[in-house]
Amino acid sequence: xxxxxxxxxxxxxxxxxxxxxxxxxxxxxxxxxxxxxxxxxxxxxxxxxxxxxxxxxxxxxxxxxxxxxxxxxxxxxxxxxxxxxxxxxxxxxxxxxxxxxxxxxxxxxxxxxxxxxxxxxxxxxxxxxxxxxxxxxxxxxxxxxxxxxxxxxxxxxxxxxxxxxxxxxxxxxxxxxxxxxxxxxxxxxxxxxxxxxxxxxxxxxxxxxxxxxxxxxxxxxxxxxxxxxxxxxxxxxxxxxxxxxxxxxxxxxxxxxxxxxxxxxxxxxxxxxxxxxxxxxxxxxxxxxxxxxxxxxxxxxxxxxxxxxxxxxxxxxxxxxxxxxxxxxxxxxxxxxxxxxxxxxxxxxxxxxxxxxxxxxxxxxxxxxxxxxxxxxxxxxxxxxxxxxxxxxxxxxxxxxxxxxxxxxxxxxxxxxxxxxxxxxxxxxxxxxxxxxxxxxxxxxxxxxxxxxxxxxxxxxxxxxxxxxxxxxxxxxxxxxxxxxxxxxxxxxxxxxxxxxxxxxxxxxxxxxxxxxxxx
Numbered sequence: 001x002x003x004x005x006x007x008x009x010x011x012x013x014x015x016x017x018x019x020x021x022x023x024x025x026x027x028x029x030x031x032x033x034x035x036x037x038x039x040x041x042x043x044x045x046x047x048x049x050x051x052x053x054x055x056x057x058x059x060x061x062x063x064x065x066x067x068x069x070x071x072x073x074x075x076x077x078x079x080x081x082x083x084x085x086x087x088x089x090x091x092x093x094x095x096x097x098x099x100x101x102x103x104x105x106x107x108x109x110x111x112x113x114x115x116x117x118x119x120x121x122x123x124x125x126x127x128x129x130x131x132x133x134x135x136x137x138x139x140x141x142x143x144x145x146x147x148x149x150x151x152x153x154x155x156x157x158x159x160x161x162x163x164x165x166x167x168x169x170x171x172x173x174x175x176x177x178x179x180x181x182x183x184x185x186x187x188x189x190x191x192x193x194x195x196x197x198x199x200x201x202x203x204x205x206x207x208x209x210x211x212x213x214x215x216x217x218x219x220x221x222x223x224x225x226x227x228x229x230x231x232x233x234x235x236x237x238x239x240x241x242x243x244x245x246x247x248x249x250x251x252x253x254x255x256x257x258x259x260x261x262x263x264x265x266x267x268x269x270x271x272x273x274x275x276x277x278x279x280x281x282x283x284x285x286x287x288x289x290x291x292x293x294x295x296x297x298x299x300x301x302x303x304x305x306x307x308x309x310x311x312x313x314x315x316x317x318x319x320x321x322x323x324x325x326x327x328x329x330x331x332x333x334x335x336x337x338x339x340x341x342x343x344x345x346x347x348x349x350x351x352x353x354x355x356x357x358x359x360x361x362x363x364x365x366x367x368x369x370x371x372x373x374x375x376x377x378x379x380x381x382x383x384x385x386x387x388x389x390x391x392x393x394x395x396x397x398x399x400x401x402x403x404x405x406x407x408x409x410x411x412x413x414x415x416x417x418x419x420x421x422x423x424x425x426x427x428x429x430x431x432x433x434x435x436x437x438x439x440x441x442x443x444x445x446x447x448x449x450x451x452x453x454x455x456x457x458x459x460x461x462x463x464x465x466x467x468x469x470x471x472x473x474x475x476x477x478x479x480x481x482x483x484x485x486x487x488x489x490x491x492x493x494x495x496x497x498x499x500x501x502x503x504x505x506x507x508x509x510x511x512x513x514x515x516x517x518x519x520x
Contacts, residue, residue: 214253214270222246222253224279225270235281238473238510239288241462242266258445258463261328265291299324306337310344310362316393323366325373330442336373339427340366346423347416356415364402364420367395371403383407441467448505451494455487469506470495476513484509 216222226233226246233244241262245254253270257263269291273279276287300317303324307315315323326337347365351358371386378385387404398414405417406424445463448470452461457478462471472491474484488509495505 214255214267216251221274232279235284239285240266243464258442265295302327312363319393322370322373329373336369340369342427343423346426347419350419360398361416361419364399364416365423368403368406368420381409383409452491472509474509474511476511479511484511
């Protein structure tokens with residue numbers, strides 16, 4: 001019984017607890033719903049407020065954009081109106097200008113018509129008067145012809161012939177008197193000046209050759225100069241462009257080249273090599289380079305000594321160098337520096353006799369042939385080229401004109417010009433001074449070398465064996481072996497078509513490749 005009571009009590013307790021829990025849960029749910037409604041109302045209120053704000057902002061932005069577009073449109077309209085106004089103004093100006101031009105043209109046309117009518121009237125009157133004058137002239141001529149018995153043409157011819165004869169007689173008499181007077185004075189003075197000048201100048205007669213002899217102490221040196229399999233002699237010939245002739249001549253080696261500068265470089269280089277005793281290709285190239293520098297310094301020194309000896313001052317350094325190079329050039333076999341010194345002395349003496357500027361005369365005489373020693377080939381005659389150099393380096397106008405006019409390429413404008421021309425002829429015309437054959441031979445050798453230099457990739461070109469062989473050294477980077485063979489053929493073909501020479505010319509193209517490194 002107690003157990004049942006306990007169970008009933010327990011069931012009642014559980015039911016009561018469940019009911020209480022339901023009541024509590026219902027109360028909580030109700031509170032949650034209320035809070036959710038409040039929160040939703042608050043969110044909706046905030047959203048409505050924010051939407052109103054966004055709507056107001058958008059409306060304001062739209063109004064601002066509208067105002068901005070309106071302002072831009074007004075600006076465009078104003079600019080367009082301004083342009084239209086300007087165009088209208090220009091049109092009005094053009095119309096006014098055209099109307100003015102039309103009025104001016106009408107006025108000019110009226111004046112032209114009036115002047116034309118006046119001119120035609122004057123022409124008509126002139127023609128009438130001309131006809132009257134011609135009629136009167138014909139009447140007078142007919143009257144004179146009737147009186148003289150000759151026509152007008154016959155009378156005119158007789159008058160002209162008589163005047164010609166009289167004028168010719170008077171002119172011949174005047175010319176004869178002038179010639180006789182000049183012969184009595186000028187010819188005697190000229191002969192006196194020339195003879196005195198020549199007598200006061202003593203010049204050594206020396207003819208340049210194309211061969212130099214290098215003396216050696218013993219024939220054993222020849223073998224060292226030749227080198228193993230001829231490598232030394234080939235290196236010397238390649239570096240200097242001079243042909244080395246080693247034959248049975250005792251204690252002598254022959255250096256052959258048309259260029260005296262190359263021969264002198266080769267001679268000095270051989271002397272240094274033989275004295276030093278070390279003869280091999282590398283040493284040969286080093287000595288030749290130093291010798292070339294030495295010759296360049298010597299050229300400057302020769303030029304300085306020459307101008308000092310002649311008493312010439314203020315000469316440009318480049319002209320001094322050109323004067324020094326004359327020592328190694330020849331003109332028709334005559335040493336160019338010796339010839340120029342001789343001409344300078346002759347010019348100075350003649351100028352002194354004639355009362356002219358002696359220093360300017362010497363200056364013009366020394367520089368008259370500087371155009372014969374150009375650094376590069378030029379198409380200009382040597383007189384004009386020398387004149388250009390003299391002008392470039394600040395020489396006076398009289399000196400420049402004397403240089404350019406001594407072969408009559410330009411007009412003589414000063415008294416120095418004929419003096420230089422005469423002294424040049426005196427120096428070159430004396431017996432033994434020049435040899436035409438040598439100069440043409442040297443020119444032929446130079447032409448051979450110039451043809452080779454006209455092709456691309458050519459480093460050096462030397463005419464040897466008296467012009468029977470042309471050795472061409474090319475740059476290995478630019479010319480291949482196949483191109484070297486083609487280059488040899490092209491050069492030979494050009495020589496055949498452009499030059500005249502005796503015998504045949506052998507063209508040798510040398511291509512050398514070197515690899516150099518330094519061990520440290």
